[in-house]
Amino acid sequence: MDDQELYAIFRKNGYKVTSQRLAVYNYLISREDHPSADEIFNALKEEHPTISLGTIYNSLSVLRDLGLIQELGFNEGSSRYDPNTEVHVNMVCEKCGEIHDYYPEFLETLWEKITNSLEITPTGQRIDIYYQCEKCSNQMKE
Amino acid sequence: MDDQELYAIFRKNGYKVTSQRLAVYNYLISREDHPSADEIFNALKEEHPTISLGTIYNSLSVLRDLGLIQELGFNEGSSRYDPNTEVHVNMVCEKCGEIHDYYPEFLETLWEKITNSLEITPTGQRIDIYYQCEKCSNQMKE
DNA sequence: ATTAAAACAAGAATGAATATTAATGGATGA
DNA sequence: TCATCCATTAATATTCATTCTTGTTTTAAT
Known part of the structure; x- marks a missing residue:
């Protein structure tokens, strides 16, 4: 899925296209494993110095609600996010x-x-x- | 599995037999669904007025480590406990x-x-x- | 019965996740 | 161009499930 398709999905569902959301999604699909919100936060900080952990959680919720990613809760520690549904x-x-x-x-x-x-x-x-x-x-x- | 078998499993693994552990396990297998720690706590309070939520978590951990139950973590809310492994x-x-x-x-x-x-x-x-x-x-x- | 180790109850502490709030920044229309 | 609107953001506070700590009680071996 390229960014243009993402744009369309966001807009069709009443969500705005923001660089933060794109960054979170693109980072997720760039990885073979399924990182936690905190890992994503630390990875994106360099290119997005002002991004906050709250925004990561927010973006992940939007992506999950759109069915673009799956959230995996575990017994211990934090949820992990899987771009493969x-x-x-x-x-x-x-x-x-x-x-x-x-x-x-x-x-x-x-x-x-x-x-x-x-x-x-x-x-x-x-x-x-x-x-x-x-x-x-x-x-x-x- | 009756209580005698449970006794043996606990002792073989170096755990003491306590009424709290038996109560947690027996309550779990008495239910068709998979309750949370808090639900178990509230259900057992009547028969065990002094039991604490910490003890519920402790007992569940022991049962899980013994392979007697499975802990199911979810995205939201608390873990659920399944006596079927x-x-x-x-x-x-x-x-x-x-x-x-x-x-x-x-x-x-x-x-x-x-x-x-x-x-x-x-x-x-x-x-x-x-x-x-x-x-x-x-x-x-x- | 004695005793040491294990487990308990109660409450404090932790940490992931959410909620709140004010600031930001595009989009829209005057 | 400028002002307004509104979703989103960043920062912070809060919530809530779970774990940890402390002092007491129970278990089980002797």
Whole structure:
């Protein structure tokens, strides 16, 4: 999705196009993992010296309400933000919290088998697999 | 699982058996949905007049660390506690937050297809489907 | 029964997230 | 061009779930 498409989505829904919102979204899609609001804040401070953490939260809420991103709440710590709203698996390291997306073969077909049996229409989904990433399981051995 | 089995699990892992821990676990398995710490606290106050919210959190942490329950963190509000740690689907109403478990046909087989493709061994999983429950979608129409 | 370790209750502290408020800066029309 | 409007922003205060601290009580081994 390029910025022009974003502009259109914002305006169609009555939101103004602001450099802060664009920056948050573009930063999110630039990353493979799913950063927290604070991480985004620290990353954008350099190019946007006056941006505030409140604005980050605000922008993330707008993006989430527009369905452009998904917010992932966890047991501990802060929420993480995922620019991918399609069906996929979040591989979550239970030690360091690192997250990356995973697309098993035939996932969409399998997921359809599950959702087809429902009487209602889902508005979203979340699939997490918890494990220990290579880095963390190596540290355990030492 | 009866209380005797619980006793054994606690002791085997170096935890003492306390009435508070038993009460929290037994209350959880008595419920179809997945209450929050505060709900558990309010429910147990009658039979345990001196119990504190801190103790609820403590007991829940112990039960979680023993693998007896799963903690589900969400974007908004408090964590919810699920005494079912097997593979299942959490049906989460995005309006009122009500949760109930769902077991689609062949879920275990489908899930094995997904996890078999992994190089690592998962330590846990979480599958949520977000939707609007009947009560909430009826309220929207009015 | 004695005793040490673990767990408890009560309340303070923490920290993520939201709410509030005044300032900012485009857009619009005179 | 200028003034006004209004959503958004930045800064700050506040909320609320959860964790931590302290002193007391309970558990369970001896």
